[in-house]
Structure formats: structure tokens, C-alpha cells
Amino acid sequence: MVLLLILSLSMASVLGFMKLDAKGANGGCLPPFTAENGDEVLARNFIRVVNAPNSEATAAIVRLVGTIEKLSQGQISFAWRGQDGRQRPSEMQIIFEMNNWQASEYTSDQPVLRIRPNRQNMKMLTRKDNGGVVNFAMLAHEIGHYLTLKDGLSVQQQYEREVRTPCSVTGYSKKLRCTAGFFPQCYRSEESAEVFSAYLTNPDPLGASCVDARRFMAKWFGEPLENSRDCASRSKSLEQPN
Numbered sequence: 093m094v095l096l097l098i099l100s101l102s103m104a105s106v107l108g109f110m111k112l113d114a115k116g117a118n119g120g121c122l123p124p125f126t127a128e129n130g131d132e133v134l135a136r137n138f139i140r141v142v143n144a145p146n147s148e149a150t151a152a153i154v155r156l157v158g159t160i161e162k163l164s165q166g167q168i169s170f171a172w173r174g175q176d177g178r179q180r181p182s183e184m185q186i187i188f189e190m191n192n193w194q195a196s197e198y199t200s201d202q203p204v205l206r207i208r209p210n211r212q213n214m215k216m217l218t219r220k221d222n223g224g225v226v227n228f229a230m231l232a233h234e235i236g237h238y239l240t241l242k243d244g245l246s247v248q249q250q251y252e253r254e255v256r257t258p259c260s261v262t263g264y265s266k267k268l269r270c271t272a273g274f275f276p277q278c279y280r281s282e283e284s285a286e287v288f289s290a291y292l293t294n295p296d297p298l299g300a301s302c303v304d305a306r307r308f309m310a311k312w313f314g315e316p317l318e319n320s321r322d323c324a325s326r327s328k329s330l331e332q333p334n
């Protein structure tokens with residue numbers, strides 16, 4: 093089963109995207125940058141960052157990966173285990189492709205996440221101080237796609253079984269993604285990516301209407317539900333040393 097995501101930005105909605113949430117975009121609820129060696133954080137999580145436009149972009153990935161690792165106590169794995177999720181763990185790549193006119197994409201049959209902030213995208217991201225390519229909510233959204241769709245879409249399928257009422261954390265989360273072919277299957281994969289991004293970078297927009305989605309993420313991360321109640325509880329949950 094291959095799900096190709098074309099992460100088009102041409103259909104901006106009134107309600108918007110997590111990447112336009114200033115706190116989420118700027119990492120306002122995340123812990124400070126780690127003093128740990130970034131290369132080590134990436135290596136032990138089976139990640140290689142390729143063609144980062146600057147050191148800030150790599151540091152942002154390290155900060156997100158370190159946060160996911162810490163919150164889930166290493167239980168959420170970035171390692172690629174083949175399209176069926178059963179192979180020996182190997183490395184995945186996060187490739188930055190700047191000035192590419194195509195949208196960002198992730199194909200669930202490859203250990204490659206392509207981040208392509210095109211000109212239109214960059215214009216939107218730099219507006220309102222949203223950090224340009226170093227937009228934590230945007231990077232978390234793309235990482236969320238990878239983590240939920242790898243291993244044969246297993247987390248995505250579980251999400252749809254357990255979160256019966258869709259969570260409209262942003263307008264974009266209503267967009268369905270469908271497989272190609274005679275019998276297309278559609279998934280709420282923009283919803284799970286937006287929820288993942290909010291859960292991690294700023295839970296405020298999740299509010300009371302997305303409790304099921306939040307409960308799902310808390311179970312997946314293996315952390316108490318109250319850690320994701322709002323931005324303040326998220327920061328607090330990340331204060332304790334490792």
C-alpha cells in the first residue's frame with residue numbers, strides 16, 4: 093500500500109495550518125536547544141539530514157527529534173523497517189530541497205522525507221515571523237507524516253480506528269489523502285500530521301474538541317494526558333532533565 097502525499101500549499105484555508113500558529117512555528121512551547129551533540133542525537137535515532145540550507149535548519153530537526161525521543165522515552169522510533177515494517181532497522185533521510193517548485197512530499201514506500209519550501213511557501217512562512225524554513229510546526233507536521241505512515245501505515249490506521257470523531261485542529265486537517273489506482277483508499281493523514289504537530293509544538297489549538305486525538309497521541313508517546321493540555325503544560329513536561 094503506497095500513499096503519496098503531495099503537500100500542496102496552494103489551497104490555504106481560512107482556519108489555516110499549524111505552521112501559521114506563532115507559538116508552534118517558533119518553538120515557543122519546546123525546551124531550549126540542547127547542549128547535546130546534534131550528530132549523535134540524529135545518529136542514534138537513525139536519521140540523516142541531507143542538504144540543510146543552514147545550521148539552524150539542522151538544529152531545529154535535532155530539537156524536534158530530541159523532544160520526541162525524550163517524551164516517548166525512545167519508544168517512538170524513526171528507524172525505517174521496510175514498507176511492511178518488518179525489516180531490520182535502517183536509516184531514514186530528511187532531505188531539504190530548496191527552490192524546488194514541487195511541493196514537499198512523503199511516499200510511504202521510501203525512507204525519505206523531502207522538505208521543499210518553494211517560493212510561495214517561503215513567503216507564507218516568513219510572514220508574521222514564522223521562522224522561514226526553521227518553522228517547528230511545519231517540520232513537526234512533516235515528521236508526523238513519516239512516523240504515522242511508515243511501517244505499512246500502521247499508526248495512521250490505528251489513529252483512524254481510535255479517533256472516531258475527526259479533530260479539526262486546523263482547516264487543513266480536514267483534507268483527505270487518497271491512494272492512486274482502481275480502489276483508492278482515503279486517509280485522514282493531514283489530520284494526524286496537524287494533530288502531531290500541535291501535540292508537540294503547541295497543544296493550545298487542540299482545545300476541548302480534540303480530546304480523543306490528544307488521548308491517542310498521549311498513548312502513543314506513553315506520557316500522561318495532562319502533559320499536552322496546553323502550551324504551559326507541554327513546556328513543563330519538558331523541563332525535567334533526562
Ligand SMILES: [Zn+2]
Nearest residue numbers: 099237282285
Ligand atoms: Zn501534510
